Amino acid sequence: MLSSSAAMTGVGRYERRRVVVVGGGVAGALLAKTIQFYADVVLIDPKEYFEIPWANLRSKVEPSVAEKTIINHFDYLVNGKIITSSAINVTETEVVTAEGRKVVYEHLVIATGHATNTPRCRRDRLEQFQEENTKIKNSGSILIIGGGPTGVELAAEIAVDYPEKKVTLVHSGPRLLEFIGQRAANKTLHWLKSKNVEVLLDQSVDIDSISEADRVFKTSTGETITADCYFYCVDRPLSSSWLQNSVLKDCLDENGRLMVDEHLRVKGQKNIFAIGDITDVPEIKQGFFAQRHAMVVAKNLKLLINGPKESTLAKYKPATTMAMVSLGRKDAVAQLPFMTMIGFLPGFIKSKDLFVHRTRQQMGLDRCRPSSILTPSSI
Structure with a gap:
């Protein structure tokens, strides 16, 4: 008999396959959350949490903001495994972590974005914002x-x-x-x-x-x-150097980005996808677009798990030139396809809440249950 969660999501129609997501940023976290009832999901990330990145700077001047923007992985990944470690290599069947553990995958998604030096645990990251605010x-x-x-x-x-x-x-x-x-x-x-x-x-x-x-x-x-x-x-460097001696070394472009096709699959690979800033998708690198990548790949993984024809896979269309930069609590500058504007109107859209409430809802945080966090020594 299906569990109530499985019945609600229709997961019984799918063969549960191992999907490994490397990188727990805004793209990897959303992808893992979205497919957790359709596959055996393993998230590999050196941190125990993900951050809503477009709210980080507000947290420096108002540290209490970080209480809602730094989210432990187990708060949204209620039906998956979390490995708190760094990936250092990829083979045709496994991801190798810094401790030498080999994590087998049937489908792999690389979402490592840019390199960071943030602390491992949420408590230390919150303290870091307090220290920066004091400074x-x-x-x-x-x-x-x-x-x-x-x-x-x-x-x-x-x-x-x-x-x-x-x-x-x-x-x-x-x-x-x-x-x-x-x-x-x-x-x-x-x-x-x-x-x-x-x-x-x-x-x-x-x-x-x-x-x-x-x-x-x-x-x-x-x-x-x-x-x-x-x-x-x-700008921080891309977190792709760990791929330079892997089976994906020839899939990196001259800038260190993974080359992907219209389905966001790494070029030349059938079961490996890439999302977020690490891709060579020709568009501005912003978190909103990384989230769009995640949703397209989530759809394609569900389709592949169900074994459809290649022609049914969803395609990603690169975004037109559009960006919004916050300017304090009330103003912002926005570049839209046909106009540029600054002041209260774009600020009303982004700067007041910085999309924090919407992002938390998107991650389903009101429906959280305990999940298992696996350190390298426990799996």
């Missing part, structure tokens, strides 16, 4: 290195919540937010200056030569900046 509160002047979405959003959060503090943003490029259009960048620069944020373009800061105790920072042009603390907000 902001205790500083009269703050340097932000990097003018991409992370640096811009952090500068905006600090400028809005702590208008008395001197904020300086240094960016190595000729304009802010180089991943979107010039008009959006110009509007953002004007907004930051209106909040008394000093923006220095075409300059960089060598972090290897930084002595934070001296509170003096030199840019590549020789300009001197005095600041009580700094935040390094440049």
Whole structure:
């Protein structure tokens, strides 16, 4: 007899196969949650939790936000296994973890995104946000290195919540937010200056030569900046180096991204998919699109488990140029296919709640049950 959960999801129609998901970020977590009643799901992630990434910067100025945005994997993965470890290799049938454990798969999804140095457990991550908030509160002047979405959003959060503090943003490029259009960048620069944020373009800061105790920072042009603390907000490297000696080494492009087909399968592979920032899908790398990847692959896995013809697989259509960057609690800049806008309207859409409530609902957190977390020594 089917369990009540299986009966509700119709899982009895499917042969339960092992699906291994490597990476528990916003894409991998959503995928694992979505297919957990259709397959024997194993999630491999070095952290015990996933974060709602577009709310991280708000958590630095308001640490209580992190209580809802840092979510233990077992809170949503109620019918799967969690291995708290890093993957270091892939064979045609197994994923190898850092401890040498071999996890057999029938279908594999790689969702490792960008490399991070975040703590292993949720409690330590919450404490990290508290420490960063204390650093902001205790500083009269703050340097932000990097003018991409992370640096811009952090500068905006600090400028809005702590208008008395001197904020300086240094960016190595000729304009802010180089991943979107010039008009959006110009509007953002004007907004930051209106909040008394000093923006220095075409300059960089060598972090290897930084002595934070001296509170003096030199840019590549020789300009001197005095600041009580700094935040390094440049792009993190892709977490794909572990694939360079694997069976997927020839599937990586020159930028280290996994090449995928229209179904988000790794090119040349029948049972391996990739989702999120690690893919070579030609679109802006944002969490919302990574979630779309997850839902397409979830549908395709369900179809493959049921054994349909290849022609029935869902296709992913790369998104048109669209992006939204928060500017504090009320404003945002939005680049849409046919217009660019800044201020309260896009801010009302994103900045007030940062899609936290919607994301939590999407993860089904109101219907949680205990799940098993497996450390490398227990499986």
